[in-house]
Amino acid sequence: MPVTVSGPGRLRGEIIAPGDKSVSHRAAMFNAIANGSATVQNFSPGADCASTIEILRSMGVEIDREPGPDGYGDTVHISGMGMHGLEEPGGILDAGNSGTTTRLMSGILAGRDIFAVLTGDPSIRSRPMGRVVSPLREMGAEIFGRKGNTLAPLAFAGGNLKGTRYELPVASAQLKSSLILAGLRADGETVLEQPALSRDHTERMLNAMGASVTASDLTITVSPSDLDAVDVYVPGDISSAAFWMVAGITHPDAEIMIRGVGINPTRAGVIDALKLMNADIALENEREVAGEPVADIIARTSDLKGAVISGDIVPLLIDEVPILAVAAAMAEGETRFEDVEELRVKETDRIAASVDWMTAAGVTVESTADSMTVHGSGKIGGGTFNGHHDHRIAMSEGIAGLISASPVTIDGAEIASISYPEFWSEISKLGGTVE
Numbered sequence: 001m002p003v004t005v006s007g008p009g010r011l012r013g014e015i016i017a018p019g020d021k022s023v024s025h026r027a028a029m030f031n032a033i034a035n036g037s038a039t040v041q042n043f044s045p046g047a048d049c050a051s052t053i054e055i056l057r058s059m060g061v062e063i064d065r066e067p068g069p070d071g072y073g074d075t076v077h078i079s080g081m082g083m084h085g086l087e088e089p090g091g092i093l094d095a096g097n098s099g100t101t102t103r104l105m106s107g108i109l110a111g112r113d114i115f116a117v118l119t120g121d122p123s124i125r126s127r128p129m130g131r132v133v134s135p136l137r138e139m140g141a142e143i144f145g146r147k148g149n150t151l152a153p154l155a156f157a158g159g160n161l162k163g164t165r166y167e168l169p170v171a172s173a174q175l176k177s178s179l180i181l182a183g184l185r186a187d188g189e190t191v192l193e194q195p196a197l198s199r200d201h202t203e204r205m206l207n208a209m210g211a212s213v214t215a216s217d218l219t220i221t222v223s224p225s226d227l228d229a230v231d232v233y234v235p236g237d238i239s240s241a242a243f244w245m246v247a248g249i250t251h252p253d254a255e256i257m258i259r260g261v262g263i264n265p266t267r268a269g270v271i272d273a274l275k276l277m278n279a280d281i282a283l284e285n286e287r288e289v290a291g292e293p294v295a296d297i298i299a300r301t302s303d304l305k306g307a308v309i310s311g312d313i314v315p316l317l318i319d320e321v322p323i324l325a326v327a328a329a330m331a332e333g334e335t336r337f338e339d340v341e342e343l344r345v346k347e348t349d350r351i352a353a354s355v356d357w358m359t360a361a362g363v364t365v366e367s368t369a370d371s372m373t374v375h376g377s378g379k380i381g382g383g384t385f386n387g388h389h390d391h392r393i394a395m396s397e398g399i400a401g402l403i404s405a406s407p408v409t410i411d412g413a414e415i416a417s418i419s420y421p422e423f424w425s426e427i428s429k430l431g432g433t434v435e
Contacts, residue, residue, distance in 0.1 A: 002384075003413035003424055005401025008431035011254035015244050015426055017236025017261045019044040019073045021419055022173070022201050023292065025052050025100050027076075027232040029108060029181075030205055032061040034080035036229035042073030043234055046419040048098035051120075055095065055105060059116075060087035073234065080229045083185060088114035092153070095120040097347060097391075097418050100174055102152060103132050107178030110141035111161035111185060119153035123347045123389065129154060132178050135166050139182055139190075163188030163222075170342065171196040171315035173266075176220065180206065180213060183222030190222040198315045199266040204291050205232070235262030235294045239392075240420050242270045242320045243399050247430070248299025249279040250330040250403045256430065258297045265293075269316025273324055276307045277331055306333030306376055314339045319346075321372070322396045325354050328374035329363045330403065341370035346390070347418075353388040357397055360385060361404070382406030391418040398423065402432050 024044035029052060031038040043049065043065070053063055053076070062079040081087075086108070093116055095101040102124055109116050119125060130150035133143050142159040145151055163186045168175055171194055180202055183190030196218070203220065206213045209230050212223035241258045248256035263271070263283065274281050280300040287294050304327060309317075314337075317324070321337055328335035343350040351372050355365045358374070362381035366373045382404045387394030394415050401408030416423040424434050 001414040002409050002411050003398070004407050004409040004435045005398050005427060006407040006433040007251065007402040007404065008433070009253065011247065011251040011256065011402065011430055013430040014257040014259060015241070016259050017241045018046070018420055018422070019234035020237040020262050021046060021048055021239070022100065022199060023232070023234045023262070024049045025104065026201055026205050027234060028052050028056060028063070028078060029104055030209060030227060031078040031080050031229045032056045033083050033086065033108060034209055034227035034229040035082050037077065037079045038229040038231050040076040040078065040232045040234060042068060043076045044237065044419070045074065045421050047096055047417055048101065048419060051094065051096035051098045052101045055093045055101065058089040058091065058093055078229070083226050086112065086114065089116050093118045095124055097121050097123055099124065099127060099347070102129070103174040103178050104181060106132050106136060106143070106154065107181030109156040110136045110139070110143060110182045111159045112156065113158050116156045117153050118156065125152050128345050131169060131172070131175055135164070135179055136182055138166070139164050139186060141182065161186040163190040165191040167193040168195060171198040173198040173202065177202040180220065180222050184211060184225050186224060192220040192222070194218040194220065196312045196315055197266055199264065201264065208291055233289050235289055235292045236260040238262055238267050238270065239319045241297060242323050243395050243423070245270070245274060245279070245281060245297060245299040246323050246327045247399050247402050249274065249281070249302040249304065250327055252301060255298065255300045258299070260294055261297050263293050263295050266316055269313045270320040270324065272313060273307070273309050273317055274327065276309070277327060277335065278303060278305045279327070304331035304376070306331050306335040308336045308338065310336070310338030318342050319392060322350055322354050322392045323399060325358060325365070325372065325374050326380070326396050326400055328376055329358060329380050330378055331376035332378065333376055335374045335376060337372045339370060340372060344369070348388045348390040348393065350390065350393065353390060353393045356388070357385040357393065361400060380404050382408050384409040384411060387412035387415050389415055391415045391420070395420065395423055398427060402427065
């Protein structure tokens with residue numbers, strides 16, 4: 001489905017950020033293996049989190065989902081089955097386009113006395129799973145997959161989990177979370193050494209549910225634990241809010257308020273990066289909701305400057321690099337994204353996809369295996385661009401349409417529903433034209 005976006009002369013409005021995908025996935029999964037029942041409010045509307053719910057239902061978890069107030073964020077009621085209560089599914093478990101579902105469910109399925117096959121769409125079946133499967137097999141799980149157990153579909157066939165000490169090769173919240181979830185059911189202690197911080201939603205939520213998960217600097221220690229169900233109010237998704245932040249700072253006459261955004265320090269690297277680029281970003285009404293820091297964010301027209309974004313901040317903003325590249329195109333000077341090789345193995349190769357469409361839009365972009373350099377000129381050209389079957393690429397192109405001198409057409413725009421079904425209508429609310 002193609003969508004054409006044209007920008008207004010003046011960009012104003014308020015956005016209520018959709019529920020955070022990362023927190024929504026975890027709230028559903030963790031409560032499903034907990035004792036008791038829980039209610040999750042402001043659950044993410046995206047297709048990825050729907051995949052998680054359907055997989056849990058396939059293993060006997062009772063989950064009711066109803067629309068939230070004012071059309072924002074669904075309310076989900078979950079009846080937990082306990083740490084060992086999941087039932088053997090009668091069919092193949094389909095994670096759709098969700099890497100989070102695939103990798104975290106791998107930790108939940110590992111070593112259980114059931115047989116299960118987990119797969120997803122063509123993107124998931126091409127994404128590297130060896131980094132998760134290998135340590136889970138070292139812990140004693142019987143897991144088999146294509147290409148030497150490195151690609152989905154993955155078959156889980158029981159095993160006896162034992163605690164382990166493991167050095168994570170990359171700072172990955174998905175890998176870390178998968179091993180923590182397996183460690184909760186392992187015999188003995190599991191110790192994980194991280195190369196750098198990654199998002200810590202798993203540790204926060206599991207601790208709130210009574211798990212023995214402790215963090216000291218970059219070391220995480222997990223002891224076998226049962227979980228008690230806990231109600232969760234999901235904060236707004238900062239990855240979704242990032243699109244509106246960039247729209248606000250790059251448009252020549254803009255002020256956008258994004259309400260209720262989660263600003264967890266292990267997720268808020270995008271704000272630090274934008275401020276490094278001289279963005280006019282302000283946080284108001286800072287507060288805590290269900291253990292997660294939240295704020296309203298105001299983004300205003302800014303005189304952007306190029307910057308180097310690298311090192312420990314990268315795992316805290318890796319999903320936002322495609323939209324940060326749009327900001328970089330509108331900045332003065334060169335912006336270099338380093339240490340971003342993880343982008344090569346997302347829903348698509350996001351470095352290659354960004355270079356492809358931005359070059360077609362008249363932006364000078366260069367890349368290496370682990371970096372991308374954007375030469376800012378203060379403008380992005382219009383045209384028709386491929387969404388590359390990736391929600392973050394398609395939405396980045398949509399934001400470009402708000403600031404381009406001529407319309408931008410996005411082929412495959414429907415992919416935005418993976419994380420943000422209301423994205424195109426939100427552009428209209430701000431004054432943009434969507435056809």
